[in-house]
Structure formats: structure tokens, C-alpha cells
Amino acid sequence: MLILKFLAKIIKILRSGATPNQIAGGLVLGMIAGLTPLFSLHNLIVLLLLIILNVNISMSLVGLGIFSAIAWFFDPLFHAFGYFMLVEVDQLQGLWTWLYGKPVIALSRFNNTVVLGSLLTALLLIVPLFFLFKKLVVLYREKLENRVQKLKIVQLLKGSKIYELYSKLKLWEEA
Amino acid sequence: MIRKQGILTLLILGLLSLTVFLLLSDRWLEGKLENMATVANGAKVEIDDLDLNLFKLSLTWQRLQITDKNKTMENLLETGRCVLNFEFLPLLSKKLIIEEVRVDSIRTGTARRSDGKIERKLAEARSATGETIARISERAQDESGIDLDKFKSIGNVDSLVALLKLTSPARIDSARIAWENKFQYWDSTYQTYAGGQVIDDFSTTLKSIDPKKISNLDDLQKNLKKLEELKKQYNQLSDDLKNISNQASTDYKNSTGVKSEIQNWFNQDLKQLKGLAKLPEFDTFSIGSILFGRQLTGQVYSGLGYVKKAKYFKEKYIRSEPEKKKPPRFKGQDIYFYTPHARPDFWLKKLALSAETPGQLKLGGELTHLVSDQRQINQPTEFRLHSESRKDRVLDFSALFDFRQETEHEDFKLLYSGFSLAGAKLTSSETYPQSIAKGTGQIESRLEIHGDELSGNLIFNAEQLNFEFAEVKKPGQIRRLIEAALQDLPTIRVKTGLSGTTEDVDFSFSSNLDKILTSRIKEVLGAELTRQQERLTAELRKKLEPYMTEFEGWYNKNAAKIEDQRRALEEKYSSALAEYQDKKKEIETKINKEKSKLEDAAKKKIKNLLK
Numbered sequence: 001m002l003i004l005k006f007l008a009k010i011i012k013i014l015r016s017g018a019t020p021n022q023i024a025g026g027l028v029l030g031m032i033a034g035l036t037p038l039f040s041l042h043n044l045i046v047l048l049l050l051i052i053l054n055v056n057i058s059m060s061l062v063g064l065g066i067f068s069a070i071a072w073f074f075d076p077l078f079h080a081f082g083y084f085m086l087v088e089v090d091q092l093q094g095l096w097t098w099l100y101g102k103p104v105i106a107l108s109r110f111n112n113t114v115v116l117g118s119l120l121t122a123l124l125l126i127v128p129l130f131f132l133f134k135k136l137v138v139l140y141r142e143k144l145e146n147r148v149q150k151l152k153i154v155q156l157l158k159g160s161k162i163y164e165l166y167s168k169l170k171l172w173e174e175a
Numbered sequence: 176m177i178r179k180q181g182i183l184t185l186l187i188l189g190l191l192s193l194t195v196f197l198l199l200s201d202r203w204l205e206g207k208l209e210n211m212a213t214v215a216n217g218a219k220v221e222i223d224d225l226d227l228n229l230f231k232l233s234l235t236w237q238r239l240q241i242t243d244k245n246k247t248m249e250n251l252l253e254t255g256r257c258v259l260n261f262e263f264l265p266l267l268s269k270k271l272i273i274e275e276v277r278v279d280s281i282r283t284g285t286a287r288r289s290d291g292k293i294e295r296k297l298a299e300a301r302s303a304t305g306e307t308i309a310r311i312s313e314r315a316q317d318e319s320g321i322d323l324d325k326f327k328s329i330g331n332v333d334s335l336v337a338l339l340k341l342t343s344p345a346r347i348d349s350a351r352i353a354w355e356n357k358f359q360y361w362d363s364t365y366q367t368y369a370g371g372q373v374i375d376d377f378s379t380t381l382k383s384i385d386p387k388k389i390s391n392l393d394d395l396q397k398n399l400k401k402l403e404e405l406k407k408q409y410n411q412l413s414d415d416l417k418n419i420s421n422q423a424s425t426d427y428k429n430s431t432g433v434k435s436e437i438q439n440w441f442n443q444d445l446k447q448l449k450g451l452a453k454l455p456e457f458d459t460f461s462i463g464s465i466l467f468g469r470q471l472t473g474q475v476y477s478g479l480g481y482v483k484k485a486k487y488f489k490e491k492y493i494r495s496e497p498e499k500k501k502p503p504r505f506k507g508q509d510i511y512f513y514t515p516h517a518r519p520d521f522w523l524k525k526l527a528l529s530a531e532t533p534g535q536l537k538l539g540g541e542l543t544h545l546v547s548d549q550r551q552i553n554q555p556t557e558f559r560l561h562s563e564s565r566k567d568r569v570l571d572f573s574a575l576f577d578f579r580q581e582t583e584h585e586d587f588k589l590l591y592s593g594f595s596l597a598g599a600k601l602t603s604s605e606t607y608p609q610s611i612a613k614g615t616g617q618i619e620s621r622l623e624i625h626g627d628e629l630s631g632n633l634i635f636n637a638e639q640l641n642f643e644f645a646e647v648k649k650p651g652q653i654r655r656l657i658e659a660a661l662q663d664l665p666t667i668r669v670k671t672g673l674s675g676t677t678e679d680v681d682f683s684f685s686s687n688l689d690k691i692l693t694s695r696i697k698e699v700l701g702a703e704l705t706r707q708q709e710r711l712t713a714e715l716r717k718k719l720e721p722y723m724t725e726f727e728g729w730y731n732k733n734a735a736k737i738e739d740q741r742r743a744l745e746e747k748y749s750s751a752l753a754e755y756q757d758k759k760k761e762i763e764t765k766i767n768k769e770k771s772k773l774e775d776a777a778k779k780k781i782k783n784l785l786k
Contacts, residue, residue, distance in 0.1 A: 114507030
């Protein structure tokens with residue numbers, strides 16, 4: 001049931017007046033926060049961007065949820081990737097040592113294998129995922145929207161509480 | 176693209192966060208520090224009224240309680256007010272630099288209002304520490320548990336041997352299987368040895384060369400060269416043979432090792448049998464180990480526990496390449512990057528403390544250079560603690576932790592004298608004292624640790640002792656003997672030698688009473704004890720002898736067979752070599768003869784030409 005509501009929420013966002021750029025931007029910022037450990041300095045920057053930039057906040061929450069689940073599965077890989085970058089790439093040792101002593105940067109926990117591994121993965125995914133999400137939104141709106149709206153389950157979920165909540169959030173975003 | 180309301184929201188959020196931080200930071204930090212310290216200590220650590228002042232850059236608390244994890248209604252340590260000042264700028268680089276901390280009114284063993292026990296989620300694995308203490312305790316229990324006064328002659332030895340579950344036969348059987356594999360290996364190694372064919376070929380080639388049948392100088396020289404080429408290949412075989420022979424020597428030829436192994440198994444069975452017969456056995460009667468072994472071992476391990484904690488920074492920071500760990504999900508592994516002249520991540524320059532023990536002994540001390548990476552400040556961490564009052568009681572402790580080199584070095588010295596031993600529990604035996612009613616003690620100890628290797632000693636002197644024995648109607652002879660010996664000597668001096676590693680310490684105990692008691696007890700139990708021991712040994716030998724003899728015979732036969740194969744191969748090699756030497760000499764002689772013939776002929780021809 002929860003998954004259905006979640007899907008309904010995504011469908012509703014896709015139908016909203018938000019532009020594909022805003023939706024993709026929100027998803028990508030949510031992806032960064034979701035893939036990486038939440039309480040990290042870089043996520044403060046993500047939060048600032050989320051508030052300042054006109055991106056879809058609801059979609060970033062969706063992104064956060066989806067990518068947090070993905071991160072759980074990929075955590076060992078992030079650790080291995082982070083360890084490789086921090087320890088095994090000799091050419092980068094100088095950079096890490098220099099950053100380690102720098103004020104503020106040292107607070108970012110970049111020297112943690114999972115933080116670095118997941119952050120680098122997220123940064124590498126920003127551009128391809130942004131364009132992919134944007135394209136998917138356009139494709140959905142052009143070809144799938146009408147068919148999806150006619151589905152009974154969608155009609156049913158439209159009257160749920162989550163939709164009401166979303167509507168309020170949307171009004172706040174548009175204000 | 177920019178959301179104007181977002182900036183406003185951001186400002187409000189920022190102000191809210193700052194307010195929340197100022198209001199709750201003390202409680203948050205207090206909770207965080209308490210949790211971390213509780214986990215490290217294994218029992219509750221509580222901080223009262225912590226105040227973090229970011230404007231004054233100071234941290235203050237009114238009271239700190241560290242629960243004694245072995246007695247959770249007591250504090251291991253309790254402090255009064257403490258103030259520490261730290262630097263601001265390093266905080267931005269995740270560094271904590273503390274100039275000086277002064278902690279007063281440290282007290283130990285204070286009562287707690289609530290239980291400081293914490294629930295442990297995981298059962299603690301049985302540590303080497305626990306095992307060693309248990310082992311020493313068991314040994315002491317063994318020695319103190321056998322009631323020497325109730326020692327009687329053994330009745331039927333046969334029935335005792337029948338009761339015993341002998342381990343030697345099974346061990347001999349498994350050894351036989353292991354040795355069978357080894358012998359098969361060597362048998363097939365010698366039989367299928369490729370070098371044997373090389374020796375045969377070498378020998379055949381040598382035989383095919385007959386210098387008598389060669390008259391041409393060129394052919395002789397060619398054959399000599401051929402021989403020398405073959406010899407080069409043959410030399411390589413020599414190294415190969417030597418290697419095999421060496422391996423074999425360390426493997427099957429060490430029959431004395433096998434014999435002593437069998438004897439060990441026999442001795443273990445004999446020990447069990449003696450235990451079953453409740454027959455006391457002591458070469459040296461270690462009264463020191465029986466009475467004080469457990470306490471002294473416990474103290475050493477408790478000290479080593481603190482040493483391990485002191486190594487926290489060493490483990491975290493000072494290693495050439497961090498070992499890859501498998502951290503819990505989302506936790507990751509922090510990698511430390513060493514910069515030679517940078518300020519360390521943590522540095523407590525000086526901690527001055529004053530304390531008082533439950534026995535009103537006033538102490539003063541200081542800790543200097545507690546630092547995350549000593550290499551960055553090039554200073555070791557030092558700790559000194561000394562008594563400041565009461566001349567009859569002295570405590571002097573110093574510790575040095577030097578982690579600047581690849582192999583860490585720690586050095587500890589302790590002198591603690593004049594402390595009361597009254598009430599100390601010793602044993603639960605009827606033969607030995609159960610507790611000390613009165614007495615004072617002195618501990619003098621030196622411990623050095625290089626890497627994981629540990630060495631040192633601990634001398635424990637107990638003076639003006641008054642022991643408490645269990646009340647029995649009619650004390651036995653040994654009990655009276657021990658009572659008398661303990662009364663005669665005003666001082667018990669127990670010397671404990673320490674060696675091994677920090678994980679598994681070997682303790683050796685000796686005391687000034689051991690010799691006296693050993694000889695006196697032997698006198699009392701005397702000949703009867705020896706006779707009974709001999710009876711048991713003979714009976715066990717009768718039972719195990721067939722296994723042992725059969726195995727030894729089988730072993731010697733197989734070892735001899737392999738040895739013969741080895742010798743045959745080596746002889747074959749040597750005889751081919753001798754044949755080579757002879758043949759070479761023969762060819763060289765013939766070459767020389769042929770050369771001189773040719774020279775003579777040439778001289779003749781020249782003479783004829785000049786005529």
C-alpha cells in the first residue's frame with residue numbers, strides 16, 4: 001500500500017506544473033543526499049541549494065527516499081571505492097593530505113570511505129541522471145500521462161491523505 | 176531559477192538552528208560524551224552540568240563519575256569541577272587542542288546512588304586475559320584443592336587405570352596416519368626422482384667414452400669438453416640432492432622429537448591418573464602462586480587493559496597504511512593522513528590532577544602530551560602520579576608511551592607500599608589460609624613493552640601478616656606445617672616474572688617460602704608419596720607400553736627404509752662423480768701424452784730440415 005501511495009505521489013508530481021528541469025533538479029539533489037550519509041557537511045550545501053534554487057522539493061524528497069534505499073545496498077561498494085581512492089591511488093595522496101589540514105574541508109568527513117565513495121559516485125551521476133530524469137519527465141508527459149490517469153488505482157489514490165499533503169506542499173512551493 | 180522565499184526561509188532556519196544549538200548544545204554534547212565514554216569504559220560514565228562556552232572557548236563540568244565495571248555500585252573515579260580551555264581555529268580543521276586541564280578532588284571507590292551497569296548486547300568473547308587468570312586460578316586451585324592432609328594410599332591401581340580415559344593410544348593412531356603420509360611422500364619422492372635418470376645418463380655417457388680407443392688428439396679434446404659440459408649439469412643436481420636431503424632431515428629423520436612427543440602424551444595421561452588418584456604432585460610447592468597468584472595476575476591484566484586503551488591513538492593514527500576494515504553500513508572507515516609538521520588532531524598539552532584514595536592517601540600527578548600523533552610534536556606521552564602525604568604509605572607511578580617509532584615502546588614503574596592487606600581473600604581450602612586478618616603490603620613493579628613483546632617483574636612483599644585459617648576440629652599435619660611456616664617468617668616475598676605478549680602473558684611465581692615448604696611437605700608425605708607415584712607410573716606404562724613400542728618400531732622401520740633410499744641415491748651420485756673424475760684424469764693424461772708425441776715428432780722434423 002505504501003509503495004502504491006509512493007507511486008501515486010510521483011505520478012502527481014509529474015502531472016504538476018513543475019518544469020522537467022525543476023523535477024530533474026529536485027531528483028538529482030535528493031539523489032546526492034540519499035546516496036551519501038545524511039548528516040554530512042556537503043548535505044548542508046545540498047539543503048541550501050534545495051531552498052535557494054527553484055527545484056521541486058517534493059521530488060527531492062522522493063529522490064532522497066529512493067536513493068537512500070539504493071545506498072543501503074551499495075554501501076559496501078561505496079566503502080571499497082572510497083578506500084581505493086583514499087588509500088590505494090598514490091597520485092591522490094598529496095591532495096587528500098592537503099585537504100585534511102584545511103579548515104572547514106576537514107569537517108566534511110571526506111576522509112571517511114563511505115562519505116567519499118558515495119559522494120564521488122553521486123557527483124559522477126549528477127549530469128547523466130539530470131538529463132535522464134528530464135527526458136523521462138518529457139516522455140511521460142507526452143506519451144504516458146493520459147493512459148496512467150485512466151487507471152483505476154490512480155483514481156483511488158488521488159483521494160488519499162498523501163495527495164492532500166502534497167497539494168499543501170505544492171501551494172507553499174508556488175507561493 | 177532562484178527562489179526568493181528560499182533565502183528568507185534559509186535565514187529563519189539559520190537563526191532557529193543557532194538558537195537550538197545554543198540552548199541544547201550542552202545537553203547534546205553531554206549526552207554524546209557520556210555515550211562514547213560509557214562504551215569505552217564498559218559501564219556508565221556520567222557528566223553533571225556540562226557547559227560548553229563557545230565565546231570563552233571553554234568547557235566546564237561540575238562532576239564526572241566513571242563507574243567501576245566490576246562493582247557497578249561504585250565509581251572507579253569521581254572528579255569535582257573541571258575547566259578546560261581550547262583553541263578555536265583548530266576546531267575548523269577538526270582538531271582539538273587543549274592547553275591545560277586542571278582536575279581537582281579526584282576520588283576513587285566512591286559509592287554511587289544508582290547502578291552504573293549497562294546492558295551488553297553481545298556476549299563478550301572469552302579473552303586471553305580471562306583465560307590466563309582462569310588458568311592460574313585453576314592451577315592454584317589444583318594445588319590448594321588437593322587436601323594434603325587427607326592423602327591416603329591408593330587401593331587398586333588397575334581399577335583407577337580402567338577408569339581413566341587414556342588419550343595416548345588415540346594420539347599415537349593419529350600420529351601414525353600423519354607419519355604414514357610423510358613416509359609415502361618421501362618414498363614416492365625418491366622413487367620417482369628425475370635426478371636418478373640424470374645420474375644414470377651421466378654414468379652411461381661416461382662408460383661410452385673409452386680413452387684407450389681414442390688416439391686422435393682432437394677427438395680426445397672434444398670428449399673432454401663434452402665431459403665438462405655434462406659435469407656442469409651434474410653440479411646442478413648436487414644442489415637439488417642437498418635440498419632434498421635437508422628437507423628429509425628436518426622431516427622424518429628427527430626420531431628424538433617423536434620419542435619426546437610420545438613421552439609427553441604419556442606424561443599427560445599420568446597427570447590425569449594422579450589427579451584421579453588424588454595424588455599430590457609438586458616439584459616446587461608454590462605458596463606464592465596459591466595465595467596471591469590470582470590477585471597479582473588480575474592486577475597485571477587490569478593494568479594491561481589501561482595500556483590497551485592508551486594505545487587507542489596509536490591504533491587509529493600511527494600506521495603506515497590503514498588496514499581495510501568491514502565497517503557497519505553507513506559508518507565507513509576514517510582514513511588518517513599524516514602531515515609531519517601540522518598540528519595533531521588532538522592534543523592535550525597538560526593535565527594536572529589531584530586525587531584522594533578511599534584510604535585517604537592524597538595523590539598528585541600530571542599527564543603531559545596526550546596527543547593523537549606523537550610524531551607531529553616529537554614528544555612521548557608521560558604520566559606521573561605520586562603520593563603527597565602520609566609518609567608510611569608511598570605511591571609512585573610513572574608511565575611512558577612512546578609511539579614515535581614503528582615499534583612502540585612503553586615503560587611502567589610502580590612502587591606502592593604501606594597499603595593494608597586486611598580482609599584480602601586468598602583461598603577456600605582448609606589447608607591454606609583463607610584470608611588475611613592483618614598485614615601490610617608493598618608492590619614494586621617494572622614493565623616494559625616493545626611492540627607486542629612484554630617483559631618485567633612484580634615483587635610483592637607482605638609484612639606483619641596475620642592469616643585466617645578455616646576452623647576445623649583437628650587440623651592436619653600439613654595444615655599445621657603451613658601455619659607454622661607462615662608464622663615463622665615475618666615477610667612473604669613473592670616474585671612474579673612477566674614475559675610473553677600483551678595478549679598472553681606468562682607468569683612465573685616464586686616466593687621465599689617455596690623451598691622451605693616443599694622440603695617440609697616432602698618430608699611429611701615422604702616415601703609413601705614417591706612409592707604411590709611409582710606404582711601409578713608403572714601401571715600406566717604397562718598399559719601403554721605395547722602401543723608405544725609398536726609405534727616406535729613401525730616408525731624406525733619406515734624411517735630406515737627412506738633413509739636407505741636416500742643413501743642409495745647419494746651413493747649412486749657419488750660413484751658416478753668418482754667415475755667422472757677417473758675418466759677425466761685418464762683423458763687428460765692421454766691428451767698430454769699425445770701432445771708430447773706430436774711435439775717430439777715436430778722437433779724431429781725441424782732437426783731433419785736443418786741438417
